Amino acid sequence: MKAAFLTSYGKPGxxxxxxxxxxxxxxxxxxxxxxxxxxxxxxxxxxxxxxxxLLGSRFxxxxxxxxxxxxxxxxxxxxxxxxxxxxxxxxxxxxxKSGALAEIAHVRQKDARAMPEWLSFEEAASLPIAAxxxxxxxxRCGVKTGSKLLVNGxxxxxxxxxxxxxxxxxxHVTATCSAGNAELARELGADEVYGYSGENTIPxxxxxxxxxxxxGMMERKKIPQLLVPGGSYASPLLxxxxxxxxxxxxxxxxxKFTSSNMRKRPEDYDELEALIRQKNLKPVIEHTFPLEKxxxxxxxxxxxxxxxxxxxxx
Ligand SMILES: NC(=O)c1ccc[n+]([C@@H]2O[C@H](COP(=O)([O-])OP(=O)(O)OC[C@H]3O[C@@H](n4cnc5c(N)ncnc54)[C@H](OP(=O)(O)O)[C@@H]3O)[C@@H](O)[C@H]2O)c1
Numbered sequence: 001m002k003a004a005f006l007t008s009y010g011k012p013g014x015x016x017x018x019x020x021x022x023x024x025x026x027x028x029x030x031x032x033x034x035x036x037x038x039x040x041x042x043x044x045x046x047x048x049x050x051x052x053x054l055l056g057s058r059f060x061x062x063x064x065x066x067x068x069x070x071x072x073x074x075x076x077x078x079x080x081x082x083x084x085x086x087x088x089x090x091x092x093x094x095x096x097k098s099g100a101l102a103e104i105a106h107v108r109q110k111d112a113r114a115m116p117e118w119l120s121f122e123e124a125a126s127l128p129i130a131a132x133x134x135x136x137x138x139x140r141c142g143v144k145t146g147s148k149l150l151v152n153g154x155x156x157x158x159x160x161x162x163x164x165x166x167x168x169x170x171x172h173v174t175a176t177c178s179a180g181n182a183e184l185a186r187e188l189g190a191d192e193v194y195g196y197s198g199e200n201t202i203p204x205x206x207x208x209x210x211x212x213x214x215x216g217m218m219e220r221k222k223i224p225q226l227l228v229p230g231g232s233y234a235s236p237l238l239x240x241x242x243x244x245x246x247x248x249x250x251x252x253x254x255x256k257f258t259s260s261n262m263r264k265r266p267e268d269y270d271e272l273e274a275l276i277r278q279k280n281l282k283p284v285i286e287h288t289f290p291l292e293k294x295x296x297x298x299x300x301x302x303x304x305x306x307x308x309x310x311x312x313x314x
Contacts, residue, residue, distance in 0.1 A: 003102035004294035004312075005060040009049030012302070015295040020060060023098045023106035027075050030107045032087060034069040034314040036125035037100045039301040040157060046093060047298060054094060064100030065090050067107070068115060068124035069314070078109050086115035088124035090264060101294055103314060113269050118277065126283040126309035129262050130157035131272050133236045134214070135165050137260030141210035141232040145170030150208040150226065153215030154190060155181040155307045158236055160284050162212050163188040168280035174208065176201075184284070184307055202226070210234075212260065220245065224253035234260035284308025 001022045008014045025031050045051065046063050055061070068088035071081050081087060089112045091100050098106045115124050137158070143149050149166050153159045154175030166173050167189035175190035179200070185193045194202045196215075207228045211218070216237035223233050233255060249257035275281040287304075288311045289297035301310040 001103040002291060003060075003062050004064070004291055005062045005101070006047060007059050009047065009052055009057070012047070012295055012299050015047055015063075015298055016060075017292045017294060020062065020102070022104050025073055025075055026106070028078070028109050029075050030071050030078065030081055030087070030109060030112055031073040032067065032069040032105045032107050032112070033072050034067050034100055034102060034105050035121035036068045037064045037312045037314065038066040038125045038127075038130075038157075039297050039310045039312065040065055040129045041301070042093060042129065044298050044302040051093060062099045062102050063093075064102075064105075064312075065093060066125050066128045066130075067091060067100035067105055068119075068121040069105065071112075072104060075109075080109065081112060081114070086117075086121075086124075087112040088115045088119075088121075088128065089113045090128040090262075101291065101312065101314075103291075113266075116273055116277070122285055122288065122311045122313070123276075123283050125311060126285055127161075127272060128264065130309065131161040131165075131281070131283075132264050132268050133260055133262040134158050134162035134212070135268060135272060135275075136263040137162060137212040137214070137234040137236065138166055138169065138171075139263075140234045140258045140260050141212060141256075143169055143171050143210050143212075147171040147209045148174070148207075150174045150176070150202070150211045151190070152176050152196065152211060152213045152218050154185045154188070154193075155284075156214060157309055159212075159214030160184075160188055160308050161281060162214055163190050164281040165275055166212075168275055168278075174202070174206075178305070181307055188284075207231070223257070224249065224255055227253075227255045229254045230256075232256040232258060234258045236260045236262075285311055287311070288313055
């Protein structure tokens with residue numbers, strides 16, 4: 001089968017395209033004919049070698065996490081899916097030796113979700129990691145009707161889903177993004193839009209009930225100033241010192257500091273699909289690449305300041 005795979009960690013050129021053997025079907029798994037894959041920062045961070053201690057260094061290594069496709073074969077004992085079903089989901093980097101960037105992917109049954117008929121493969125593949133992180137971030141921040149919310153990095157993968165999902169909850173949304181993306185942030189529903197640097201930044205003294213830092217690296221000392229007492233800050237970056245900072249933030253500033261890691265329980269997918277079905281959320285997809293140009297897609301995602309999601313078609 002054709003696949004995009006790493007031959008080493010490091011430079012963008014280490015993601016190659018070529019033929020590799022099809023994966024064998026193991027217990028509790030499905031083989032899926034992949035149709036679309038979206039690129040997330042975790043994918044290009046894996047290519048960089050950031051997770052090499054966890055993933056090891058056995059190459060060639062097929063990477064890729066978010067996928068959508070059609071079931072080819074199911075392991076004995078699986079009744080939830082059958083060949084021909086459309087599915088989507090996330091192949092967690094640590095659970096499988098074989099990722100989504102291939103004609104056939106090996107997927108644990110529990111990582112697959114039946115794909116609603118009204119989603120395209122591109123749309124379905126764009127969703128899991130970024131959208132489920134956005135909805136979990138809003139949940140962790142307690143965003144509800146009338147909440148004053150700041151989404152930092154509002155037009156990237158996580159951010160553009162967060163703005164839309166927060167508007168659907170009835171929040172008042174302030175977005176920060178680069179100047180060229182201000183119009184998109186408004187189209188997504190943001191009530192106010194500021195830059196994260198330069199002149200048009202958030203006016204001094206402005207405070208929010210919650211901050212979803214979709215970019216994840218907001219300057220820590222700014223956070224208590226931007227939050228009302230008792231307000232919440234969530235970041236999708238897994239940082240070892242988050243728990244210590246959370247304790248300091250609570251004791252010293254009276255603010256909640258939390259992680260908005262992706263959560264993918266069935267009820268989380270239900271919530272996400274309801275948002276889309278009710279036309280409250282739509283993925284922004286401006287760049288699609290064929291599998292043989294996966295390395296270009298990774299370059300676009302890492303260096304090209306993409307808006308919304310970058311998709312690879314298989
Ligand atoms: N733990 C998890 O479960 C999880 C899940 C998803 C994502 N993440 C992490 O969350 C981060 C964001 O993911 P993503 O998919 O949204 O990435 P992305 O699509 O690359 O978007 C990044 C966003 O950050 C913005 N940005 C860049 N510099 C900024 C700055 N100085 N201040 C504020 N915003 C800035 C970009 O805006 P412009 O393009 O306008 O500059 C863009 O909107 C990544 O580090 C990713 O690894 C973690």
